[in-house]
Amino acid sequence: LSLEYSHVAGTQAPRVRGVPISKASLYNPNGDYFECLDGSRKIQFSRVNDDYCDCGDGSDEPGTAACPNGFFYCQNAGFEAMYIPSGRVNDGICDCCDASDEYASKAQCTDNCHELGREARAEAEKAAELAREGNQIRLEMIAQGKKLKSESTAKLTKLKADYLEAELLKKEKEAVKNLAEEREAQALEKYKPAEPEQPPQEEARELDPEEYFRMIDSDESKTITIAEIQTRITFDKDGNGVVTEEEALFFLGGSDEVNIEDFVDKAWANIKPFLMRDQ
Numbered sequence: 001l002s003l004e005y006s007h008v009a010g011t012q013a014p015r016v017r018g019v020p021i022s023k024a025s026l027y028n029p030n031g032d033y034f035e036c037l038d039g040s041r042k043i044q045f046s047r048v049n050d051d052y053c054d055c056g057d058g059s060d061e062p063g064t065a066a067c068p069n070g071f072f073y074c075q076n077a078g079f080e081a082m083y084i085p086s087g088r089v090n091d092g093i094c095d096c097c098d099a100s101d102e103y104a105s106k107a108q109c110t111d112n113c114h115e116l117g118r119e120a121r122a123e124a125e126k127a128a129e130l131a132r133e134g135n136q137i138r139l140e141m142i143a144q145g146k147k148l149k150s151e152s153t154a155k156l157t158k159l160k161a162d163y164l165e166a167e168l169l170k171k172e173k174e175a176v177k178n179l180a181e182e183r184e185a186q187a188l189e190k191y192k193p194a195e196p197e198q199p200p201q202e203e204a205r206e207l208d209p210e211e212y213f214r215m216i217d218s219d220e221s222k223t224i225t226i227a228e229i230q231t232r233i234t235f236d237k238d239g240n241g242v243v244t245e246e247e248a249l250f251f252l253g254g255s256d257e258v259n260i261e262d263f264v265d266k267a268w269a270n271i272k273p274f275l276m277r278d279q
Helices: 021-026 113-191 209-216 226-230 245-251 260-278
Strands: 003-008 011-016 033-035 042-044 071-074 082-085
Touching: 011 021, 113 260, 209 260, 226 245, 245 260
Parallel strands: none
Antiparallel strands: 003 011, 033 042, 071 082
16 A cells, blocks of 8 residues: 655644545545445455556556556645646656656656746746736726826817807807898888889999998098098988087997997998998
């Protein structure tokens, strides 16, 4: 019977060769009989590891090469435990890093499990470090993605707000324009005297407010004042031959003076009907 000793709870306990500690209770060296692990038969315990296969499942020869379907357990303390086919036991080739599979051969095996364990742990630590670095990169990319998404959302929100503001401003300008055209039509209807039907004539040239502004701006100050309006008899609303300050204020939209923008936006709607009347 091949036995080896294992450290269990600070003592050395006998263990059948080729059997892991977890199954040691199934191979009690102090018992009289051994029951094959497949339950097929019982044999005297002295026939365990006697280099003769008695059990059909090979469980009576865990430490020899007698059973072709058996397995030998390499404890490999300091590295990774493993099973090898029983046929490799004492075949002259070192399969277990602790050399336990060649206990009765002439193979020059050495126990290098601790060295292999150090190398494996170093490789595992390297892999873990790479995993940590990869995870850190992943987290940074996630954070960057969230930041870019947040910035894109903010830009999109601003663009939508700017678009709505532009649409509102456009509608307001259209409303002001429509109101000015309505006032223009009302003033034209009010002050233009009825004329007898005449044969169609060539359409008068469309009046250009900016061109007319430059014509009235006699001092080229880029503004039109009450005094400049009063020099034009066209703006004599009541036809008394004098353009009063009140009449000038009416044509300037209530301002003492206007620049070209105010002239186009505010004053032109009042002035244009009177110019058309005189054409």
